Amino acid sequence: MTDTVRLELLESVLEAVSVGTIVLDAAGRVVLWNKWMSRHSGCATHEALGSDLFELLPELRGTRVHAAVTQALQNNFSSLLSQTLNRSPFPLFSNPAAQARGERMQQAVAVTPLTVAGARHCLIQLSDVSLAAGREKLLREQTELLRMQTFSDGLTGIANRRAFDVAIDREVRRAKRGGGKVSLLMIDIDYFKPYNDHYGHQQGDQCLIQVSSALQALLQRSVDMLARYGGEEFAVILPDNDLQQAMQMARTLHARVLALALPHEYAGGPAKQVTVSIGVATLATDRHAEVPALIGAADHALYDAKRQGRNRIVAAPPELL
Numbered sequence: 001m002t003d004t005v006r007l008e009l010l011e012s013v014l015e016a017v018s019v020g021t022i023v024l025d026a027a028g029r030v031v032l033w034n035k036w037m038s039r040h041s042g043c044a045t046h047e048a049l050g051s052d053l054f055e056l057l058p059e060l061r062g063t064r065v066h067a068a069v070t071q072a073l074q075n076n077f078s079s080l081l082s083q084t085l086n087r088s089p090f091p092l093f094s095n096p097a098a099q100a101r102g103e104r105m106q107q108a109v110a111v112t113p114l115t116v117a118g119a120r121h122c123l124i125q126l127s128d129v130s131l132a133a134g135r136e137k138l139l140r141e142q143t144e145l146l147r148m149q150t151f152s153d154g155l156t157g158i159a160n161r162r163a164f165d166v167a168i169d170r171e172v173r174r175a176k177r178g179g180g181k182v183s184l185l186m187i188d189i190d191y192f193k194p195y196n197d198h199y200g201h202q203q204g205d206q207c208l209i210q211v212s213s214a215l216q217a218l219l220q221r222s223v224d225m226l227a228r229y230g231g232e233e234f235a236v237i238l239p240d241n242d243l244q245q246a247m248q249m250a251r252t253l254h255a256r257v258l259a260l261a262l263p264h265e266y267a268g269g270p271a272k273q274v275t276v277s278i279g280v281a282t283l284a285t286d287r288h289a290e291v292p293a294l295i296g297a298a299d300h301a302l303y304d305a306k307r308q309g310r311n312r313i314v315a316a317p318p319e320l321l
């Protein structure tokens with residue numbers, strides 16, 4: 001292969017590749033601007049050749065691209081520009097539709113020093129990573145959705161039992177480490193079976209949604225967690241709350257459900273509306289009790305509330321913990 005043919009071959013390859021290629025001489029003037037660059041920048045090769053890159057594209061002045069070019073020309077350093085700092089440093093567009101939307105191409109940029117005929121030059125390679133970045137974003141969104149689905153209840157959207165198990169374990173360990181307290185409320189809708197039987201399962205579902213969102217709206221601290229513990233049973237974890245504070249929260253939640261005034265003609269008790277019973281337990285960390293004891297105590301208190309006639313709040317005696 002003769003030198004002329006080899007040169008022609010190299011030129012055709014440069015024009016055909018799907019990578020933007022710019023070569024600058026030691027003064028920063030463009031000596032090579034391939035077809036890919038023309039296509040995606042809207043600046044033809046003959047317009048670019050001989051221009052100072054930073055006059056041709058003034059917005060690059062003072063950017064990391066500028067610094068990388070200076071480093072390559074003056075200090076012979078290569079740079080790979082991080083995607084996280086500036087995803088689209090050059091005014092390039094993947095296609096005309098993206099340009100019409102003003103949506104710039106996301107770029108991977110590599111700046112490399114070159115020595116050509118004994119003189120320092122600088123090669124800038126650009127590739128379109130919009131597709132890969134889009135896929136990455138989609139993947140991140142799907143992962144987040146999956147994470148949310150794993151830890152939230154499909155009907156009510158609040159935390160599910162799995163999330164509760166993780167949180168109660170974490171909060172009890174944290175309380176023990178810091179010598180604090182943690183309280184737990186177990187909340188159960190009264191006479192929910194007759195509610196379902198008379199109003200139908202769908203309305204039963206609506207009732208669960210209304211009650212859970214009313215309860216959720218009252219939890220102001222980000223550390224508090226309302227979870228669906230079972231069918232019509234909810235749990236509230238109150239980190240750093242003593243029994244008195246937990247009882248106050250229980251009264252607020254109980255009153256909120258009453259204020260919903262959801263009719264329940266078939267309730268077994270005197271109230272002809274949806275009510276809840278609440279069991280309250282507090283774990284003091286000077287005791288040796290663990291998670292099962294705390295849940296057991298709150299459950300026991302809830303059972304007592306049911307036995308005493310429902311629509312009430314009962315605190316677990318400390319000896320249960």
Ligand SMILES: Nc1nc2c(ncn2[C@@H]2O[C@H](COP(=O)(O)OP(=O)(O)OP(=O)(O)O)[C@@H](O)[C@H]2O)c(=O)[nH]1
Binds near residue numbers: 190205306
């Ligand atoms: N609609 C609906 N009902 C549910 C769901 N999960 C559980 N249930 C119903 O909740 C009812 C719970 O009934 P029980 O445990 O007998 O309790 P109850 O009738 O509320 O009686 P007390 O708790 O003693 O006041 C059952 O009829 C379940 O079918 C759900 O996701 N949707």
